[in-house]
Amino acid sequence: MDKQPAIFLDRDGVINQDHGYIGTVERFEFIEGVLPSLQALRALQYRLIVVTNQSGIERGLYTEQAYHDVNDYMQQRLHQHNFAFDAIYYCPHDGQHTTCDCRKPNPGMLLAAQARFNIDMRTSWMIGDKVTDIQAGRQAGVGTTCLVRSGQDLPQHVLAEADWVLDSLVHLPAILSLEKKSSLI
Numbered sequence: 001m002d003k004q005p006a007i008f009l010d011r012d013g014v015i016n017q018d019h020g021y022i023g024t025v026e027r028f029e030f031i032e033g034v035l036p037s038l039q040a041l042r043a044l045q046y047r048l049i050v051v052t053n054q055s056g057i058e059r060g061l062y063t064e065q066a067y068h069d070v071n072d073y074m075q076q077r078l079h080q081h082n083f084a085f086d087a088i089y090y091c092p093h094d095g096q097h098t099t100c101d102c103r104k105p106n107p108g109m110l111l112a113a114q115a116r117f118n119i120d121m122r123t124s125w126m127i128g129d130k131v132t133d134i135q136a137g138r139q140a141g142v143g144t145t146c147l148v149r150s151g152q153d154l155p156q157h158v159l160a161e162a163d164w165v166l167d168s169l170v171h172l173p174a175i176l177s178l179e180k181k182s183s184l185i
Contacts, residue, residue: 003120006047006086007172008110008137013129013150014169015050016074023062025073031150033170035081040173042083044180046125047117050088051109051136057092064092087113104128105135110142125176127169134161146172 012018015038017029041048056062071088078084089109091102101108114121125144126137129152134145147154147162148169159165166172 001118003118004045004047005123006049006113006117006119006125007041008049008051008113008124008126008142009169010104010128010130010133011050011052011074011088013152014127014148018129018150021056021061022070023056023066025070028070028073030074030077031168031170033168035078035083037170037173038078039081039083041176044173044176046176047086047113047119049086049113049117050090051104051113052088052090053104053132054090054092055094055103058094058097067092086117089113104130105132105139107136107140110136110140114140125172127172131158131161 009015012022015031015034016022017031019027022028038048054067057064057067067090075084089112091100091109093100093103095103113119121141122143124142125146126133126142127146127148128134129148129150134147137145144164145162146164146166147159148166150168164175
């Protein structure tokens with residue numbers, strides 16, 4: 001089986017508004033334009049995989065079931081637009097009480113997806129809104145990292161960590177389309 005590229009996406013702040021600890025469906029709100037952008041990325045033949053830290057579970061701010069309820073809601077909304085992620089990985093740990101390899105900046109979630117889907121990490125992308133997302137991508141050997149601002153005013157030293165900086169995920173399909181076209185020339 002041939003290796004294939006993937007786009008690894010953080011959830012809160014990339015796909016949906018980050019209102020802090022999204023533990024209820026009422027707090028989940030897609031970022032404007034994300035749904036058509038995800039469909040455009042799928043059309044470019046990438047696996048689309050969510051990798052998200054959810055420390056609110058271990059911190060007791062919401063239950064694991066509440067996290068799954070929010071994801072089920074997200075997936076239902078995506079299905080209404082004929083879209084689904086290939087997989088969703090999450091880390092329930094807060095990094096203080098549990099030592100794990102899944103909490104970003106550790107690469108565990110990305111490496112698990114790589115093994116499951118035979119992903120070519122060199123041609124893959126990691127998209128996040130925090131430096132820990134970028135660091136996880138680098139540690140996993142992802143070829144290109146992208147930081148999305150999603151309304152945040154990020155300091156220059158954080159912006160410098162990523163290969164690309166975009167205002168929103170909405171802009172990524174155009175960049176990837178151009179890259180694919182230039183690689184065919």
